Amino acid sequence: MSPQLAAYTTSTGEAFQFWVLGTVAVLGALSTVFMKKAVHSALSLAGTMIVLAVFYLANGAYFLGIVQIVVYTGAIMMLFLFVVMLVGVTAADSLKETIKGQRWLALLCGVGFGVLLLAGIANASLKDFDGTGQANANGNVQGLAALIFTKYVFAFEITGALLITAAVGAMVLTHRERTERPKTQREQSEQRVREGKHVPPLPAPGVYARHNAVDIAGLLPDGTPSELTVSKTLRDRGQIRDVSAEALGDLRALEQRAEERLERTPIDPVDFKRSEEASK
Amino acid sequence: MSFPLLTATAALPAVGAVATAAVPAARRTAAKWLALLVSLATLVLAIVVLVRFDPGGARYQLTESHPWIADFGVRYELGVDGIAVALLALTALLIPFIILAGWHDADPLETGSRRWRPTQGFFALILAVEAMVIISFEATDVFLFYIFFEAMLIPMYFLIGGFGDRAHAQGEEAASTQRSYAAVKFLLYNLVGGLIMLAAVIGLYVVAGNFSLQEIAQARANGSLHMATSTERWLFLGFFFAFAVKAPLWPLHTWLPNAMQESTAPVAVLITAVVDKVGTFAMLRFCLQLFPEASKWATPVILVLALISIIYGALLAVGQRDIKRLVAYASISHFGFIILGIFAMTSQGQSGATLYMVNHGISTAALMLVAGFLISRRGSRLIADYGGVQKVAPVLAGTFLIGGLATLSLPGLAPFVSEFLVLVGTFTRYPAIGIVATFGIVLAALYTLVLYQRTMTGPVKPEVSAMPDLKARELVVVAPLIVLLIFLGVYPKPVTDIVNPAVKQTMSDVHKTDPKPEVEAAK
């Protein structure tokens, strides 16, 4: 881009870009906060970050703009997604507040802080924009490099040390060394017996071999679904498909047909109707 | 540069404390002897100070001065006047007796663990207290004084909370609960006082620009340092509050009975005869010198509080059932006299108050240590558990009686002289207060003699019938104190000669002269 972009006033193009992308950035930020699922939040954030990268470019920080996209959005946000995948979905995803008054206080503080900050910026006399034209005269990357390896060399070295430490730290934190022998199957079963719950293996999902998907709860003898049969992650996500009503409906229909054939009086049409509805 | 004698008097016990604490666990007796020898050596140094001190000379003598924290004008500045010398000598004198009296107080109950070293700790703490008290008497830098005034609390806290009477009516667990209550109470009271004083010390620095007592007092005297009236009053109150807690003055006194009751007799003596003296001493040295006008302003209230202390302490002593508590309340009454003497602002009152500090130290030590011997024999602090001891242990009873008579200020024993001086000094300026204070001497007779009657006379109780009389070690503790009580009662001139010039200086600091008699009859 041309140096005059970084001048005192911006071109109409940049203004247009700002207003459009700025709106996108804010919306992205908001949905980062308010999306229920972590994946959605992550994606929204990635969007906001890309918008910011564009803004960096617009402000003459070409290097940073690229880094923002490559490193930040490309690497870090992917890391986030991996972790979301690892951790799965928990009850923490719910937006329901558990600490009393926390939400109202947070909003109050947020609004207050924001207003004050905005007021502060408005108050400051920020009329003079030198623009980065002069600074980027020898190229933005070269300019940055010159600074990093001269003025900020110590900070740079220390940052390097920080990164190494962080890498080692992350490994130490996530590395799990087995300090004890893992339990054998026998010991596990003995423990189950001792605790007295789930003595047999957990029941499998699927009903009557009609459904064998993992998200369909197995039915108990009375026809109600058993939560135990479905994996915890699905349970937490609320992604269980309940087919008990359908099964019961089928049973009813079967019985009715048997009645008809045996020419007995039909039983309880109301129940029948309901089961029909349920099966839809 | 001459030998830093004053530093040496404080450093010796400090070093001794460290050395004593370092004695291996198994060598308990060696630790005791080491502590005793150190305290005796300190006494020798104190006597050298006493001899080198020239009553007619400069106000502060044997001075030492080195910069310490240059940015704040804090200096390591020592110097003694007559009052400080007297109290320095008293402290150095009493510590060997306290150590000797507490010879077995900190023996561990079971000798198994090699890491358990209560004995070493006990004696090291006593020496540490001695070092800090001595340096408080010597410091002429307000900040230096403050540091040690406060630091004293640490070893005292452990002495009170860590060591108590062996036998306890409600069992060891209850005893340790009460002990820690007493220790915490002691600490909190004194910390609050110290905190307020800290604020005043900082305030003083802001106003005066340095911490040197001599410089500030001089600047105050020649008018080059002007303080606004209200500033002076606030600063005065800050200082006075801390000293009144330490002294203790009614109604800030309630920590003393608890502390004295729960600690062993030697530690109780340490509290009331040594540590508390720093409070009254500091009133005389800091409150009056630094804030003469505010002192005069506060005098009426302080006198009334002192008067209440006298009467209230004595009345409560009458009502006590516990020997040590009784002595504690008696001490409160006596501290009332001391404060009365200081703030009566007459030569007699202030000389008397200084003399009183010395005498009270000796007399309380005598009474309390004998009481401690008595308690250790029977294993109870309750007066009602005794009776007829005089019959089985006449020497113990006799020394106890002499200690008691000293407490009630019998003429011929040291406290009489000082008490009378205080009364006379007060009376010449405030007749009504002097007269009411005189009631204190009647009440003193009451609580002392009631105590003696209930414990020592009457039919011999079966529990005390096998009580042994004083042993040689105990006699070595008590006899010199009694000799000293009699000597200073008959011939107090050596002390008054040292004290008088200092009092004269203080009187001129506060711009007060003694009231003139109606008829000039004295030649």
Next chain:
Amino acid sequence: MNPVYYLYLAALLFTIGATGVLIRRNAIVVFMCIELMLNACNLAFVVFSRMHGNLDGQIIAFFTMVVAAAEVVVGLAIIVSLFRTRHSASVDDASLMKL
């Protein structure tokens, strides 16, 4: 348009991020919000750089990114190990510090 508007935007994003930190319980989302705040700061730095006509602001933003990367690595590691031991990624479950 005055480039100051970028600053307003940065402030807004920062506030949204901060509010998000306060109201979300999922540690991962909280982390994202922190990233958002950092990014808002970076934007401000870049705009300051433009304002002053030198590159120091960009340098700071660069360092911020590096530090943010380190922080994310460690933070996510913490979340993972926390999740392993407590089977939860809720920040409220990590409240052992209370008495």
Next chain:
Amino acid sequence: MNAENLIALLIAAPLLGAAVLLVGGRRLDGVGHWIGTLLSTTSFVFGVILFADLLGKNPEHRTLMQHLYTWVPVAGFQADVTFRLDQLSMTFVLLITGVGSLIHLYSVGYMEHDERRRRFFGYLNLFLAAMLLLVLADNYLLLYVGWEGVGLASYLLIGFWQHKPSAATAAKKAFIVNRVGDMGLSIAIMLMFATFGTFAFGPVFAHATGASEGKLTAIGLMLLLAACGKSAQVPLQSWLGDAMEGPTPVSALIHAATMVTAGVYLIVRSGAIFNAAPDAQLVVTVVGAVTLLFGAIVGCAKDDIKKALAGSTMSQIGYMILAAGLGPIGYVFAIMHLVTHGFFKAGLFLGAGSVMHGMNDEVDMRKYGGLRTYMPVTFITFGLGYLAIIGFPGLSGFFSKDKIIEAAFAKGGTEGWILGTCALVGAAITAFYMTRVMLMTFFGEKRWQPDEHGHEPHPHESPKVMTIPMIVLAVGSVFAGGFFSIGDRFLHWLEPITGHSEGNSPLSAAAVTGATMVCLIIGVGIAYLQYGRRPVPAVAPRGSLLTRAARRDLLQDDFNHVVLVRGGEHLTRSLVYVDHTLVDGVVNGTAAGFGGLSGRLRKLQNGYARSYAVSMFGGAALLVAATLLMRAV
């Protein structure tokens, strides 16, 4: 060698004795009593030497001063250890050391079986030293030392048998009541210091007239309070009766002959002050008059021989105080009565001790009777003492008491009449109760019975070591008065110190003597009718209201008990409560308050990182606000 230098030795001898005997320990048990007696006698010998020296001097120069050292030197406050030996103190020195030595001798026999005899003599010597210090001191502060010193000795001796709770209580009571008096003395000294700038006798007396009368009256009243305490005058008389718990020689020496008369000494010594404070003098005479009647009435009702004598002592000292309050008219006679009283009352007590010694320490007179045949020496000496005290013509008491009654009338005006009448009535009652004691003890039927162990007392005469002092004292009680009065020897001896004036008596001396005689006869007569003619019941009859009250010391003790002891107990108990709940409660309450507050605040620390974050964020917002605000201002 100058005679002055002997003065300190007067005190030093018994002091040495006390120190040796009390510190010496068991080794001295065998000889302790002789050491004590020897040193007391030594002191007496020094006294006699000094007396001879004084007699050899011109009456105007009979004051010897010995300055030992400066005691308490504080700016403006100068207390010296200086002794003053003049005619007044000389009189006392001779009385104290003389009677004291006799009683030491007597005690050798009386205390023979007491295992703590050495200590007893140590205490006696201590008493002598303190008493001598009291009368020899040249300033009030030194006098105060002696004053409290005798109090201490009295305390130790009353409580000598301290295994008896009654003795220990009596000792404590004596000391504390005395302390109330001592308070008066110390206030008096303070007043003197504030008024004169000194409290040495010489300057104070010389400038007494220069001070305002109000101050002098105050000093006088405070001195009177002191005297009341020490001399058992109303209202501080209650301890004397109980003090009879002590061994009898102690009652004789301390609580009859010497210590209790210290109050009289104090008033006479301070004559210069009282002379300038007529109001104070009036109060002194009133106290004296009241006490002489009070003591006499109490003496009438007591069945305990020692307590009856104690009442009598109180009454006789009342006479002396009365005389001392009359001013120069009475000073000499106060002292003269004091000396003669010292003889006969000591003799009477020793006699009583001798009776008890023979009667297994029985003190109830109703269990005596007819003892004159069993113990003739005691009977005769006691009888002579009896005649002396009731004022039988020619014996000591006659001369001294008669003079006091005369002096009372000589005060003039209504006061004179009232005081004189009181003194006369007192004389009659004295005659009554002393006759009663005499009759109940030595006359009538024998009334003693075996005690609960079945031991019947075998009354017998006491050993020589006890009877000799009694005889000497009896001789004194017979002749001392006459010796003093003939040619007004005593008057001339003391006059340079105390001054003397005749006053203006509305009655002639003969009339007073006549009236006294009449009173005497009435008193003796009534007693004879009541106790001589009729057998004495072995158990005391219930008696009239007055008798019953008198038996209880006219209820004064009950008053003390209810008001002071009980009231004091309640006061201290409630103060202990207040201290615990209120003064300490405020502190503990503050502590509890902080504890509660921190409990509340702790709830804010809920452990949720998000909560903390909110507060951080809020803080940040506030900081921004503050910054903006500061910039705006």
